[in-house]
Amino acid sequence: MDAFFAAAEQASKPSLRGKPVVVGGLGPRGVVATASYEARRFGVHSAMPMGQARRLAPNAAYLVPRFAFYRAISGQVMELLGRLSPLVEPLSLDEAFVDLEAGGLADDSAGARAVGERLRAEILATTGLTGSVGLAGSKMLAKIASEEAKPDGLVLIEPGTERALLAPRSVRIIPGVGPATGDHLRRAGITTVAEVVEAGEDELVRILGRSHGASLYRMARGHDDRPVVAERDAKSVSVEDTFDIDLHDRLRIRLEVERLAERCVTRLRGSGHSGRTIVLKVRRYDFSTLTRSETLRGPTDDPLVVREAAERLLELVDTTGGVRLLGVGVSGLADYTQEDLFAQAGAEAGTSAGGEAAEAVVAEEPAERPAVAPAAVPPAAGTASRRWAPGHDVRHAVLGAGWVQGSGLGRVTVRFEEPGSTAPGRVRTFTVDDPELEPADPLPLVPGGVTGAEGAAPVVRAGE
DNA sequence: TCTGGGGTCCTAGGACCC
């Protein structure tokens, strides 16, 4: 999908179409998740600090992400991909590999191209958004092709042309070659893919290590035989928070670690897992980051066990000077059903057994859904800024559907328009406690489409 | 207004075992 989060917001808010839109964290330490193509023209891009983005594009619209909404759209797209082949490997909400050979739909370039163009049309028709397609004989090349195809395009790499196509390009186009590897190679005089091939495998292994060197050498020559894998088991679950202001108070730090442990276990259980290794992550005031971990005798999903392990790990960390981020994770995952015989035995009192929660999740999945959509009830709700986050949908008893343009000083500004509107809507300001104004579910981008309120988002993910 | 959050994979050293 092209500039997915930003494009979804533009589709749902007619006044933003054709305008620079930036989606990301709006707090003092936020970063850009997605910039619309209009915003990219100002130099704004993913992972950029929000403050920098605001300096570059002061007149852009700045919105917080609405994951439940994006997830619903993503589900529609993935469903279309599933019709092409049983082998679909999602990489994220907005990207996936499809093995067309396994689907039996395309046996030559012309056939593949036709399938790709049909898919793009279907994506547009069902979601109202554009996607780009890369077609090639391997995952690496398909990925490169799809990057070239953006936005709103299709690129096919004809078999036999791979090496000539890659040779003059920067090594950075090869997936897995990031800033650090790029620097390493540049210091060795290697900047293009052709130079990677010239260097030879031994030299690359010397520079980058066994695994990375060997795989880069293969990729540079256009070789990539990694299969498309439909279902991959999760290996870890983690949650982390960056605080607007560094934490100094040891008791507060401890409290936050406890909260994170609870959230982590909720997600762990929701995914149907237990785990053996507990990881505490601490980012200090100076951005230095460390992890401490502890492996239990057996897997657990007990909140108390995880919390106490995280607290023990915190005791190992010096936090003088302040802490900007804390995180808690669990790895070494086991299927829930295998039970956590060892760890559980130590702390059985007081906490509910795992099996009950697993059944509850399964039972909730079919049709029983809360009356209010997850997105409308953020955890620890109550502050005005959360209730009226920029970009979120609202409904006014008299004026109808709209979205929050901004809020502060006890007021919230709303633009009244819907995805189907042809002209930008009117703007009105209310007090934050106006009884006629309520948070609302997203509206479908396409008539009859899904919205994220009743879509594919499982109950267990409501925390986002 | 300088740096999110959720992941995956790899490396390297030490403990431990046969």
Add this chain to the structure above:
DNA sequence: TCTGGGGTCCTAGGACCC
């Protein structure tokens, strides 16, 4: 005959991806 070789697990850190 002062010191082999291989394997696994654990811990910590780093690169990378979206």
